[in-house]
Amino acid sequence: MKKQNVSKEEMDFLSKYDASAFERPSVTADVVIFTLDSSDELCILLIKRGEHPFKGCWAIPGGFLKAGEESIDEAAARELRTETNIDNVFLKQLYTFGNIGRDPRTTVISVAYTALVPKHQLDIKAGDDAQDAKLFKIKYDVEGIVFTNGDLTITESDLAFDHNEIIKMAITRLRNRIDYEDDAFNLLRDRNEFTISELKRIYETIKNKSLDLPNFRKTFLRDYVSTGKVTDLGKTVISKGKPARLYKLIGR
Amino acid sequence: MKKQNVSKEEMDFLSKYDASAFERPSVTADVVIFTLDSSDELCILLIKRGEHPFKGCWAIPGGFLKAGEESIDEAAARELRTETNIDNVFLKQLYTFGNIGRDPRTTVISVAYTALVPKHQLDIKAGDDAQDAKLFKIKYDVEGIVFTNGDLTITESDLAFDHNEIIKMAITRLRNRIDYEDDAFNLLRDRNEFTISELKRIYETIKNKSLDLPNFRKTFLRDYVSTGKVTDLGKTVISKGKPARLYKLIGR
């Protein structure tokens, strides 16, 4: 950005500037929070709305931008922290939704983000407003996506606002990115000690299909170990079958 | 979106809802407009700001969202139409910028779009507020990007707001997308009659490096002609050297 030499003329202009000259929309930062459960299934955090509109419907966490106090990125991080106690995880802007009528109250522009939370790190915290917050497994069915959580099963049409669209886009982007970005590492239980099959299971979950281990290993060694992005720890870990070599992600 | 059965309770809620309960930011839709000039160089449309802030600086076209009257996509389309008289071209959301202090007036959230305008279709129109609007060639230099237009040459730091960041992101995205999306076709002079080398020149411009014609042809035939996305018109056109076969893009 250009460093501004604020002239007297400009000072005058700024002081007279009427902030309400244009009708302003509300802006929210909404977050699609993905994680993997203990059986390596893709899960998303949803919140049961305690207030209108869409009272009683499930929604992704989100909140109004505190204009002047924070950037939208910060608002998204705050929202993530509020709902999950988690900080310092993968948080990336997804898309901005701004169709008219998507919120029955007024015009609401929602800047959506995707968060990838490592396994076993999601400590769900009921929001300030004591809504229910729950992890739902993402399944696919004829009708589209189904969100299931032990006793509860909800469908796309049970979601508030246009949140089904947002979630679909988040899943699509996650899938498209996984082959050329390092996103998968963010879902590892421990980046400093992981096996090739742990990583492979993450890829399988996200792509929703099984992969060939020999080929996966080959690409992993070529793209990460040979390039120095990942190091072989020289140690192994045993669980069942032959002990597996441990690797560590470099950087970050 | 869920079809809402508006209950009486909800009607009450909505009528009491105070639209100004949260401090609202302004929202703009800004457009990075790319086109190719007659010598196949990548160009961008910039506007000289007639008002503060950044009066006299160059900026990408943009304007405030008319909340309630239009969606952000529509606002971007309106802005494109206002500046260029052009409608119905490639217009895609790029990213949303919302750092604090990026606009000295108040908090301004800018939803940025990229537009690809076909060759020889850009009819620049001075905006309502009679600012200068000009096409600038995009060149690269040690210092970064340089925008040049016959007599005028401006650098990244001459741009208003954080528009240099927006433009950089737009160029990067354009380059990354070109290999797996059909964006290049949007820059053709005529989608219904074009030669392989015309298309190749567009790829070369965007990637900023020269390509091998035999190989380009092979991939083009494999990915577009064999798949039916493009048809061979059977006609040829002469300019210099051997006459070139003409192709036509199917759909859209």
Next chain:
DNA sequence: CCAAAAGTGTTCATAATACACCCATGC
């Protein structure tokens, strides 16, 4: 010994790159 999971090696199809060469036009 057997099951299970890790790890190695081979084969085949496809794709990207480099490049040698021929073809049809205007001048």
Next chain:
DNA sequence: GCATGGGTGTATTATGAACACTTTTGG
């Protein structure tokens, strides 16, 4: 004829997917 750009073919290498087979552990 020759310069110019269009078009064809071939060789080399890299990548992705399929799969047979070996190794090391626990039981």
